[in-house]
Amino acid sequence: xxxxxxxxxxxxxxxxxxxxxxxxxxxxxxxxxxxxxxxxxxxxxxxxxxxxxxxxxxxxxxxxxxxxxxxxxxxxxxxxxxxxxxxxxxxxxxxxxxxxxxxxxxxxxxxxxxxxxxxxxxxxxxxxxxxxxxxxxxxxxxxxxxxxxxxxxxxxxxxxxxxxxxxxxxxxxxxxxxxxxxxxxxxxxxxxxxxxxxxxxxxxxxxxxxxxxxxxxxxxxxxxxxxxxxxxxxxxxxxxxxxxxxxxxxxxxxxxxxxxxxxxxxxxxxxxxxxxxxxxxxxxxxxxxxxxxxxxxxxxxxxxxxxxxxxxxxxxxxxxxxxxxxxxxxxxxxxxxxxxxxxxxxxxxxxxxxxxxxxxxxxxxxxxxxxxxxxxxxxxxxxxxxxxxxxxxxxxxxxxxxxxxxxxxxxxxxxxxxxxxxxxxxxxxxxxxxxxxxxxxxxxxxxxxxxxxxxxxxxxxxxxxxxxxxxxxxxxxxxxxxxxxxxxxxxxxxxxxxxxxxxxxxxxxxxxxxxxxxxxxxxxxxxxxxxxxxxxxxxxxxxxxxxxxxxxxxxxxxxxxxxxxxxxxxxxxxxxxxxxxxxxxxxxxxxxxxxxxxxxxxxxxxxxxxxxxxxxxxxxxxxxxxxxxxxxxxxxxxxxxxxxxxxxxxxxxxxxxxxxxxxxxxxxxxxxxxxxxxxxxxxxxxxxxxxxxxxxxxxxxxxxxxxxxxxxxxxxxxxxxxxxxxxxxxxxxxxxxxxxxxxxxxxxxxxxxxxxxxxxx
Amino acid sequence: xxxxxxxxxxxxxxxxxxxxxxxxxxxxxxxxxxxxxxxxxxxxxxxxxxxxxxxxxxxxxxxxxxxxxxx
Numbered sequence: 001x002x003x004x005x006x007x008x009x010x011x012x013x014x015x016x017x018x019x020x021x022x023x024x025x026x027x028x029x030x031x032x033x034x035x036x037x038x039x040x041x042x043x044x045x046x047x048x049x050x051x052x053x054x055x056x057x058x059x060x061x062x063x064x065x066x067x068x069x070x071x072x073x074x075x076x077x078x079x080x081x082x083x084x085x086x087x088x089x090x091x092x093x094x095x096x097x098x099x100x101x102x103x104x105x106x107x108x109x110x111x112x113x114x115x116x117x118x119x120x121x122x123x124x125x126x127x128x129x130x131x132x133x134x135x136x137x138x139x140x141x142x143x144x145x146x147x148x149x150x151x152x153x154x155x156x157x158x159x160x161x162x163x164x165x166x167x168x169x170x171x172x173x174x175x176x177x178x179x180x181x182x183x184x185x186x187x188x189x190x191x192x193x194x195x196x197x198x199x200x201x202x203x204x205x206x207x208x209x210x211x212x213x214x215x216x217x218x219x220x221x222x223x224x225x226x227x228x229x230x231x232x233x234x235x236x237x238x239x240x241x242x243x244x245x246x247x248x249x250x251x252x253x254x255x256x257x258x259x260x261x262x263x264x265x266x267x268x269x270x271x272x273x274x275x276x277x278x279x280x281x282x283x284x285x286x287x288x289x290x291x292x293x294x295x296x297x298x299x300x301x302x303x304x305x306x307x308x309x310x311x312x313x314x315x316x317x318x319x320x321x322x323x324x325x326x327x328x329x330x331x332x333x334x335x336x337x338x339x340x341x342x343x344x345x346x347x348x349x350x351x352x353x354x355x356x357x358x359x360x361x362x363x364x365x366x367x368x369x370x371x372x373x374x375x376x377x378x379x380x381x382x383x384x385x386x387x388x389x390x391x392x393x394x395x396x397x398x399x400x401x402x403x404x405x406x407x408x409x410x411x412x413x414x415x416x417x418x419x420x421x422x423x424x425x426x427x428x429x430x431x432x433x434x435x436x437x438x439x440x441x442x443x444x445x446x447x448x449x450x451x452x453x454x455x456x457x458x459x460x461x462x463x464x465x466x467x468x469x470x471x472x473x474x475x476x477x478x479x480x481x482x483x484x485x486x487x488x489x490x491x492x493x494x495x496x497x498x499x500x501x502x503x504x505x506x507x508x509x510x511x512x513x514x515x516x517x518x519x520x521x522x523x524x525x526x527x528x529x530x531x532x533x534x535x536x537x538x539x540x541x542x543x544x545x546x547x548x549x550x551x552x553x554x555x556x557x558x559x560x561x562x563x564x565x566x567x568x569x570x571x572x573x574x575x576x577x578x579x580x581x582x583x584x585x586x587x588x589x590x591x592x593x594x595x596x597x598x599x600x601x602x603x604x605x606x607x608x609x610x611x612x613x614x615x616x617x618x619x620x621x622x623x624x625x626x627x628x629x630x631x632x633x634x635x636x637x638x639x640x641x642x643x644x645x646x647x648x649x650x651x652x653x654x655x656x657x658x659x660x661x662x663x664x665x666x667x668x669x670x671x672x673x674x675x676x677x678x679x680x681x682x683x684x685x686x687x688x689x690x691x692x693x694x695x696x697x698x699x700x701x702x703x704x705x706x707x708x709x710x711x712x713x714x715x716x717x718x719x720x721x722x723x724x725x726x727x728x729x730x731x732x733x734x735x736x737x738x739x740x741x742x743x744x745x746x747x748x749x750x751x752x753x754x755x756x757x758x759x760x761x
Numbered sequence: 762x763x764x765x766x767x768x769x770x771x772x773x774x775x776x777x778x779x780x781x782x783x784x785x786x787x788x789x790x791x792x793x794x795x796x797x798x799x800x801x802x803x804x805x806x807x808x809x810x811x812x813x814x815x816x817x818x819x820x821x822x823x824x825x826x827x828x829x830x831x832x
Contacts, residue, residue, distance in 0.1 A: 114794060115794070116790060116791040116792075116793070116794030116795060117787075117791060117818075117819070117822065118822065118826075120787075120790050120791075120794065122781070122790075123781060125778065125781075126778060126781030126782055129778060129781070129782035130781075130782050130784075133782060134828075134830060134831060135831045136831065137830060137831045137832050138832060139831065139832035210829070213832050217832055249816065250816075250817070254812055254813045254815075254816040254817075255785065255787075255788050255812055255815075255816050256785070257780070257783045257784060257785040258776075258779060258780050258783060258785050261783060310820065310824055311820045311821075311823040311824045311827075312817070312820035315823070316820055316823065319830075320783055323782060323783060324779075324783070327779075327782070375831070375832055379831070379832070381829070381831050381832050382831060384829050384831075385828075385829065385831055388828050388829065389828050520830070523830050524829075524830045524831065524832055527827060527828065527829050527830040528829055528830070530827035531827050531828070531829045533827075534827055550825065551825070589832075593832070753800075
């Protein structure tokens with residue numbers, strides 16, 4: 001049997017008993033036939049791949065070498081898509097062949113654990129959409145916007161090259177390894193592969209990272225909704241809309257998800273339009289014009305209530321809305337960028353990439369670009385999703401490449417589009433929106449003076465540019481609207497209004513974008529709090545057994561309150577930070593996310609080593625090494641740098657010294673209270689940085705230890721589930737290859753009765 | 762006519778995709794699984810849930826086993 005050659009090496013459960021044709025029809029293609037098809041270069045195939053390579057190459061030349069006065073946005077899209085296609089066709093295939101080694105004769109958990117509920121084989125195209133909707137959130141939309149201060153080129157290269165060599169590799173490997181282990185979670189895999197110390201460090205790191213990520217996402221929403229009655233009304237209305245949807249599905253028409261999602265979407269649009277009317281009234285100005293602290297408290301209270309309410313009432317319907325909006329809006333933005341093709345006049349590499357004094361996020365290109373853009377290039381959080389629901393729904397092993405690697409490429413494309421949207425707005429406006437209030441004073445005059453004082457070539461900001469833009473998007477002011485979401489919303493409205501509606505529609509598009517981002521973030525806050533609560537209860541349960549019972553109300557509420565208090569404290573710290581908030585906290589978000597990626601990749605490395613595949617270990621070691629160097633050096637700079645703008649403790653010392661010297665104002669802090677706040681905040685941020693980096697180093701060291709041990713012992717212990725014979729067949733990629741078509745046709749011709757019988761085995 | 766049929770087929774696949782991604786076909790899949798079990802003579806562990814019961818059970822399972830959403 002030809003298929004025998006594809007069995008994985010070094011497993012104790014050598015699946016030689018697996019058959020390619022268990023009954024009448026084959027459940028896997030002959031590997032030799034597959035290989036032959038891959039190697040057969042027909043003239044058409046050669047022509048297509050030459051065209052893709054040439055177009056990709058030309059786009060990169062236009063972006064990196066030509067660098068005229070302006071560069072057209074279409075080159076970003078072409079450079080990205082062509083590179084993704086090449087990476088997907090060649091690099092992911094290479095990884096599949098040498099590391100992943102899928103075996104379609106082997107049943108997936110969706111087949112051998114099938115229960116029709118949690119474990120259910122799902123069509124690969126649907127599952128791709130499902131997985132993409134679960135991994136793509138506000139992260140890829142926000143990071144690239146903030147990194148745009150360094151120019152367009154560094155961010156573009158990192159997003160595109162990073163995803164091909166790092167982000168998509170991580171997602172693909174974790175998805176496959178978790179699937180081979182019956183859908184085990186990252187935390188469980190870490191314990192299995194790295195032992196008690198590594199596993200425990202990974203678990204604590206995951207919990208702390210989750211808290212930081214939720215807090216900073218909440219900070220982004222707070223900044224977008226502050227001083228914006230329109231935004232508060234329309235985003236606030238999503239709560240009653242979701243409650244209505246939840247009740248509709250529960251009591252009126254269970255299961256009619258598409259129907260209620262369309263109704264919800266119409267109500268959402270009505271809420272955006274209504275928000276414009278409400279914002280114009282005295283009532284709106286009096287009750288909905290809220291400051292940041294009030295909104296932050298609102299989100300904290302909301303987060304607690306949302307996390308203890310049953311899923312059907314708020315989370316599930318909000319999820320449907322968010323999925324609906326996500327796929328719709330991203331598709332719409334892609335079409336708009338291709339049709340409008342905005343010209344971009346931002347320099348390829350700006351002065352801030354080298355000087356590290358950028359007002360948006362402090363620090364030089366290395367390492368801070370790579371932590372500012374996490375999602376879209378390499379996102380550790382995906383490892384939690386790829387080891388969650390998705391592996392339990394995969395039909396056939398060979399589909400993990402399309403879903404894991406391909407899904408991440410799709411998210412990267414979203415990040416590129418967000419970058420293009422942010423780059424397409426005037427650079428002066430960009431800096432006025434993204435410099436903290438500490439720098440601009442929060443006023444138009446202050447912002448104009450500050451931005452023009454930066455001495456950027458081609459930037460000449462006038463007060464009317466800021467006030468006109470604010471009027472167009474229906475906001476009181478756009479000065480110091482940090483966090484990335486408002487900038488992206490301005491960029492999106494700037495592009496969309498050229499396609500639909502003109503200037504008069506800009507305010508609608510702006511609030512549409514804010515709503516779209518707030519929806520993801522609030523869902524992430526709710527779901528993140530729930531997951532963190534379960535993790536905390538599980539840990540507390542080791543000391544107080546009663547906490548293990550997650551349906552014990554007082555325990556559940558207490559654990560929820562602890563988690564909300566943790567992220568709420570960080571959120572309030574960011575909101576009241578005299579130094580600005582986003583510029584000091586966002587690096588922590590990126591560092592946290594990349595450290596999680598390093599943990600996930602460390603687990604992958606240990607698994608690959610235990611399978612004895614040392615020749616190809618570099619595929620995992622390369623991104624792991626890079627993520628480790630970037631995050632550890634970024635953390636060290638945050639801890640040890642003597643430049644107050646970068647080092648948390650340097651900042652802490654500067655303000656403590658000033659306080660000790662009896663000064664009553666220092667830097668951007670106007671009074672003693674603010675100075676004391678800086679001392680407190682920088683201490684917390686510094687300590688968090690130390691905790692992260694120490695935990696990550698422990699995990700990486702235990703992974704290296706496991707790798708070395710596997711090399712010395714030639715150990716072949718595996719933590720995979722036993723191989724089970726598969727009885728079903730499905731193609732691997734989005735488009736069927738000719739051999740797949742032939743086999744699929746045979747399966748399609750099978751009588752229904754027989755199919756049911758096969759499935760039921 | 763061929764064009765019309767094509768459009769109809771396209772619209773059907775879009776609807777199929779959206780329903781799948783939103784998870785609307787979950788009950789159908791559950792019933793199919795249950796029937797396959799029955800066809801094989803494997804004793805079903807639980808009696809078939811009605812549509813209403815199934816959706817309640819689904820959100821209850823989400824309550825007990827939360828999944829993160831990405832950032």
